[in-house]
Amino acid sequence: MIWRLLRRNVSVAQLAAYALAAFVGLAVILTGVQFYSDALAATGGKSPASLPEGRLIVSKRVGLSATLRGEAPSFTPGDIESLEAQPWCRGVAEFTASDFGVHASVELGGRVLQTALFFESLPDSLMSAEVRGSGEWEFHPESPFVPVVLPRDYLALYNFGFAASGKMPPLSEGMISSVPLAVTLTGNGLRETLPARIVGFSDGLNTIAVPQAFMSWASGRYGRGDSVSAPSRLIVTVEDPGSPAVTRYMESRGYEIAAPAADDGAGRVVRTLAGVVTGVGGTVMILAVVILVLSLFLLVQKSRSAISGLLLLGYTPGAISRGLVLMSVGVTLGATAAAFAGMLAARSMWVGTLEAESLVSSFPVAGFVAASVLLAAVCLLDAAVIYIKVRGCFRS
Amino acid sequence: MRDSRLDLIELRDVVPAPLADERTSGEVWRTELTLHRGTFYRIDAASGAGKSSLCAFLMGTRVDYKGHILYNNKDISAFGVREWCRLRERHLAYLPQELGLFDSLTAMQNVLLKNALTDYHSEAEIRTMFGQLGIDTRADRLVGTLSVGQKQRVALIRSLCQPFDFLILDEPVSHLDAESNLRCAEMVTAEARGREAGVITTSVGNPLSLADVEILKL
Numbered sequence: 001m002i003w004r005l006l007r008r009n010v011s012v013a014q015l016a017a018y019a020l021a022a023f024v025g026l027a028v029i030l031t032g033v034q035f036y037s038d039a040l041a042a043t044g045g046k047s048p049a050s051l052p053e054g055r056l057i058v059s060k061r062v063g064l065s066a067t068l069r070g071e072a073p074s075f076t077p078g079d080i081e082s083l084e085a086q087p088w089c090r091g092v093a094e095f096t097a098s099d100f101g102v103h104a105s106v107e108l109g110g111r112v113l114q115t116a117l118f119f120e121s122l123p124d125s126l127m128s129a130e131v132r133g134s135g136e137w138e139f140h141p142e143s144p145f146v147p148v149v150l151p152r153d154y155l156a157l158y159n160f161g162f163a164a165s166g167k168m169p170p171l172s173e174g175m176i177s178s179v180p181l182a183v184t185l186t187g188n189g190l191r192e193t194l195p196a197r198i199v200g201f202s203d204g205l206n207t208i209a210v211p212q213a214f215m216s217w218a219s220g221r222y223g224r225g226d227s228v229s230a231p232s233r234l235i236v237t238v239e240d241p242g243s244p245a246v247t248r249y250m251e252s253r254g255y256e257i258a259a260p261a262a263d264d265g266a267g268r269v270v271r272t273l274a275g276v277v278t279g280v281g282g283t284v285m286i287l288a289v290v291i292l293v294l295s296l297f298l299l300v301q302k303s304r305s306a307i308s309g310l311l312l313l314g315y316t317p318g319a320i321s322r323g324l325v326l327m328s329v330g331v332t333l334g335a336t337a338a339a340f341a342g343m344l345a346a347r348s349m350w351v352g353t354l355e356a357e358s359l360v361s362s363f364p365v366a367g368f369v370a371a372s373v374l375l376a377a378v379c380l381l382d383a384a385v386i387y388i389k390v391r392g393c394f395r396s
Numbered sequence: 397m398r399d400s401r402l403d404l405i406e407l408r409d410v411v412p413a414p415l416a417d418e419r420t421s422g423e424v425w426r427t428e429l430t431l432h433r434g435t436f437y438r439i440d441a442a443s444g445a446g447k448s449s450l451c452a453f454l455m456g457t458r459v460d461y462k463g464h465i466l467y468n469n470k471d472i473s474a475f476g477v478r479e480w481c482r483l484r485e486r487h488l489a490y491l492p493q494e495l496g497l498f499d500s501l502t503a504m505q506n507v508l509l510k511n512a513l514t515d516y517h518s519e520a521e522i523r524t525m526f527g528q529l530g531i532d533t534r535a536d537r538l539v540g541t542l543s544v545g546q547k548q549r550v551a552l553i554r555s556l557c558q559p560f561d562f563l564i565l566d567e568p569v570s571h572l573d574a575e576s577n578l579r580c581a582e583m584v585t586a587e588a589r590g591r592e593a594g595v596i597t598t599s600v601g602n603p604l605s606l607a608d609v610e611i612l613k614l
Contacts, residue, residue: 005500309496
């Protein structure tokens with residue numbers, strides 16, 4: 001009977017406007033979120049394998065003289081001491097380069113691809129927790145297996161350059177990680193082939209990285225013994241990479257900082273796109289919620305005398321709000337369900353090929369979670385607004 | 397006060413804020429007044445003396461007064477919405493001067509809306525009450541179509557459809573003839589005695605014909 005009193009002031013037009021706006025906003029948000037999630041899954045979905053925040057890769061600028069002398073500019077012990085003495089410097093670690101021959105081969109579609117390679121190692125503590133925690137970033141001489149971390153750019157170079165022009169199949173990160181590699185090491189008259197695998201991809205760590213343990217072992221066996229040669233690249237841990245003091249020092253010494261790219265190119269585009277889409281959806285959704293809240297305000301205002309009358313009879317604000325809350329929850333639920341269906345329809349346009357390669361799951365988990373969270377949030381907001389406004393009618 | 401009955405209503409130096417700067421005489425404003433459950437009170441006043449304000453203060457709908465009102469020794473200014481809802485549901489029955497009926501519901505629906513909170517009377521009992529006050533033929537009409545006198549009787553029946561310790565009636569029979577007035581008074585007396593409750597009724601000239609009533613001048 002309470003509902004009979006209050007529903008007279010319900011504006012169907014306002015509710016319809018809210019439902020439509022909420023549907024559009026939610027559909028766009030859900031599509032953006034699901035697209036982002038699928039794109040992330042399809043591009044490997046892994047965060048960079050190396051270089052946590054606050055670490056810089058520093059090298060000396062390669063000038064003409066270095067080219068003529070035929071050696072890479074390297075850091076002297078004095079250079080390193082000076083770096084370590086800087087107040088902002090938390091630590092300096094060296095890249096160790098391989099001083100033995102490395103060839104890698106991989107069998108792809110019946111063809112054997114072979115290439116000369118180089119390895120570098122850096123202290124394991126500087127590899128990301130993800131790589132270290134995977135249990136694969138280890139090397140045991142008794143059962144030799146070489147885990148390798150490849151720059152993500154190399155894969156992009158292959159996929160967008162080499163594969164596109166050479167009629168080679170493009171490779172996903174997941175796929176390439178499952179391909180067994182063979183690494184042939186030569187030096188000191190020895191030659192040995194070891195199994196290897198790419199266990200991760202790095203951003204901003206511009207080298208082919210292997211564990212320190214492997215490097216020590218291989219250098220001792222195949223190295224020329226002059227690996228004490230001065231390092232050409234350093235990893236410097238700093239308090240704040242953006243600090244002007246760091247930049248000033250590096251410039252004054254003629255050092256170059258290889259900025260660890262925050263992201264790989266393709267991922268950035270996808271993320272930006274998904275971000276923009278979600279942002280637009282979010283804006284529409286906010287407007288929809290504003291419509292609803294305003295129309296609820298108006299509804300309670302128009303029903304003020306009825307609500308006051310009910311309160312005077314002894315009805316609680318909760319009992320009076322119930323019908324209005326159920327109404328707005330119902331409308332929101334309908335709009336959310338419709339938006340979810342809309343997202344599924346949009347997803348069918350991009351999901352086909354990804355699903356075929358089983359890169360993404362068939363159920364849109366991210367979209368479902370986002371829909372549930374938004375539904376709950378809007379419903380809670382509705383309920384709170386209604387309850388507070390109804391309670392506000394207690395005293396005139 | 398949970399579940400215990402409301403036995404005492406005390407007014408300590410109470411005066412409505414709009415009258416704070418005016419001189420008041422009488423037995424209610426700026427006095428120490430105690431109202432007991434079980435006693436019938438009639439507050440006689442000229443219009444504008446603040447009798448509807450008093451009812452509104454007692455029901456918690458207005459707080460613009462100076463002084464203190466105590467229910468069972470507790471200051472009502474500390475009561476929250478929940479407390480007031482409980483008082484209105486079980487301890488204080490109220491017939492406001494403006495009646496507070498919903499025009500879009502029938503007379504019966506208006507009464508049942510109140511009765512539904514505590515299921516105090518059966519629908520058959522309520523129909524009997526309509527008959528006793530001579531409006532049984534109006535029970536299923538929309539309240540908006542009834543005369544003021546008929547509405548007053550509907551609102552009176554509604555106020556009796558709950559448990560109460562005090563029944564507050566603000567000019568309940570101002571539009572009724574002597575005959576209807578008497579029937580209303582009989583019903584109020586029976587219902588209040590049945591609950592061992594007090595009655596506070598106001599009047600500007602046509603009082604409810606209660607016997608054994610203590611008269612206070614406002």
